[in-house]
Amino acid sequence: MIHSNSSKPDQNHLAVDVVHVLIKTNHYFNREFEKRLSSLEMPITLSGSRLRVLTMVGKMGEIRMSQLAEKLGVQAGTVTDLVDALQRDKLISRVPDPKDRRAMLLKLTEKAEKHLEPIHVIQSELAEKMLKRFSPEQRYQLIHLLEGMMDNLNLD
Amino acid sequence: MIHSNSSKPDQNHLAVDVVHVLIKTNHYFNREFEKRLSSLEMPITLSGSRLRVLTMVGKMGEIRMSQLAEKLGVQAGTVTDLVDALQRDKLISRVPDPKDRRAMLLKLTEKAEKHLEPIHVIQSELAEKMLKRFSPEQRYQLIHLLEGMMDNLNLD
DNA sequence: TATTGTTATACTCTATAACTATA
DNA sequence: TATAGTTATAGAGTATAACAATA
Numbered sequence: 001m002i003h004s005n006s007s008k009p010d011q012n013h014l015a016v017d018v019v020h021v022l023i024k025t026n027h028y029f030n031r032e033f034e035k036r037l038s039s040l041e042m043p044i045t046l047s048g049s050r051l052r053v054l055t056m057v058g059k060m061g062e063i064r065m066s067q068l069a070e071k072l073g074v075q076a077g078t079v080t081d082l083v084d085a086l087q088r089d090k091l092i093s094r095v096p097d098p099k100d101r102r103a104m105l106l107k108l109t110e111k112a113e114k115h116l117e118p119i120h121v122i123q124s125e126l127a128e129k130m131l132k133r134f135s136p137e138q139r140y141q142l143i144h145l146l147e148g149m150m151d152n153l154n155l156d
Numbered sequence: 157m158i159h160s161n162s163s164k165p166d167q168n169h170l171a172v173d174v175v176h177v178l179i180k181t182n183h184y185f186n187r188e189f190e191k192r193l194s195s196l197e198m199p200i201t202l203s204g205s206r207l208r209v210l211t212m213v214g215k216m217g218e219i220r221m222s223q224l225a226e227k228l229g230v231q232a233g234t235v236t237d238l239v240d241a242l243q244r245d246k247l248i249s250r251v252p253d254p255k256d257r258r259a260m261l262l263k264l265t266e267k268a269e270k271h272l273e274p275i276h277v278i279q280s281e282l283a284e285k286m287l288k289r290f291s292p293e294q295r296y297q298l299i300h301l302l303e304g305m306m307d308n309l310n311l312d
Numbered sequence: 313t314a315t316t317g318t319t320a321t322a323c324t325c326t327a328t329a330a331c332t333a334t335a
Numbered sequence: 336t337a338t339a340g341t342t343a344t345a346g347a348g349t350a351t352a353a354c355a356a357t358a
Contacts, residue, residue, distance in 0.1 A: 014295045015283035019185060025302045026182035028309055029175060031229055049325060066339060073187055078326055080341055085324085102334045102339040127171035130305040138301060139170045145298045146181045149286040153184055205348060222316060234349055236318055241347085258316040258357045 029130065036122050044089050044115065053082050054091060054116060057106050064103050091115060185286065192278050200245050200271065209238050210247060210272060213262050220259050247271060 030048070038045065046054070056071055057063055063071075069079040083106065086092040091112040097103035108116075131139060186204070194201065202210070212227055213219055219227075225235040239262065242248040247268040253259035264272075287295060 014292065015287040015290075016280050018287060018295050018298050019279070019283040021299050021302045022178070022182055022185070025305055026178055027229070028306050029178065032309060047324065064339080065341095073183075074325085075327060076340065077328080077342080081325080084341095097339095100335075100339080104340070123175070124172050127175040129311075130308045131171040131174055132308045132311070134171075134301075134304065136170060139174050141297070142174050142301045143177050145290075145294060145301075146177045148290065149181055150184050152286045152288045153188060155285075155288070203347065220316080221318095225317095230348085231350060232317065233319080233351080237348080240318095253316095256316080256358075260317070 029126070033123065033126055036126060037119065040118060040122065042115070042118070044091070046115075046119065049082060050086055051119065053079075053086060054108060054112055057092060058108050058112070058116065061107070063106050064097065065106065066103070068106060086112075185282070189279065189282055192282060193275065196274060196278065198271070198274070200247070202271075202275065205238060206242055206247075207275065209235075209242060210264060210268055213248060214264050214268070214272065217263070219262050220253065221262065222259070224262060242268075 034048070052072060053068065056068060060067075060071075065079050065083065066076060068083075069076045072079070083092060083094060087094055090109055093107050093109055094104050095107070097105050134142075190204070208228060209224065212224060216223075216227075221235050221239065222232060224239075225232045228235070239248060239250060243250055246265055249263050249265055250260050251263070253261050290298075
């Protein structure tokens with residue numbers, strides 16, 4: 001058999017290009033998002049990681065430390081630190097799980113819900129700007145293509 | 157009462173969804189890429205940031221610290237630190253710019269070129285896996301849509 | 313005066329590993 | 336013994352701001 005690696009050079013090159021554009025687009029979004037966030041002059045500044053924690057906890061409603069670590073793809077100790085910081089800012093509550101005395105359950109506080117509102121507005125506005133003049137079909141198409149990429153990652 | 161925010165709820169919601177899928181796809185790629193990189197057992201481990209520096213310097217051939225900072229979207233001091241580390245590992249060389257005695261010119265060393273090879277192979281393989289069964293048309297489409305998002309960011 | 317790069321300081325994110333309490 | 340979470344330690348990445356040398 002011939003080199004599997006160089007049998008389709010053009011196609012391969014194109015694949016790398018797609019990934020590079022993906023990374024770049026993500027980077028552009030992040031940079032602009034962080035810029036808008038910091039210009040919001042909020043009493044508490046949320047980094048990307050902390051925001052991801054809050055969003056995940058909000059989505060799950062109630063979640064254990066270990067589950068959260070798994071969902072975020074980080075270590076248990078990292079979650080402990082992040083939650084410590086968020087709890088200090090009264091954005092998250094940590095209560096013992098009545099069913100397992102080793103475990104802790106995390107929940108958003110009301111303060112967090114209020115805090116997240118303007119952030120979600122910014123996110124939404126920025127998303128809309130980046131997708132200006134994209135038809136609904138194009139938006140679905142983009143979602144579909146990206147989801148296809150993730151699906152491929154979970155194959156064999 | 158009607159929220160000014162919900163005038164175009166479906167479309168707006170879709171825009172945020174697109175961005176979320178984008179971020180998630182990027183995250184999936186990064187996680188898998190870092191995993192494969194670390195399993196490569198290389199003598200020097202390159203973080204995402206250092207890799208981005210090397211890739212950019214490689215692409216430009218020769219570049220100033222200040223240009224590099226601008227390209228990467230980070231502060232000058234950050235670049236100094238990154239380059240310090242890469243120079244310590246003999247992956248980058250720093251020579252004074254003969255035309256401007258304040259400036260430094262960065263270049264990859266031969267060691268870096270050799271070092272980057274297997275990394276590019278991994279990147280290419282992973283990209284190809286994620287785009288398996290995507291037709292060339294779909295690949296171009298994806299690139300086109302993502303570039304459209306970046307273009308929109310630079311408007312008004 | 314403005315620009316190039318460095319240094320100093322501080323904070324966030326992250327991993328690894330050792331540890332405690334509970335299952 | 337295994338699991339849930341914490342603590343300790345260390346290192347990378349980043350920003351801000353003050354600084355020196357040169358333009």
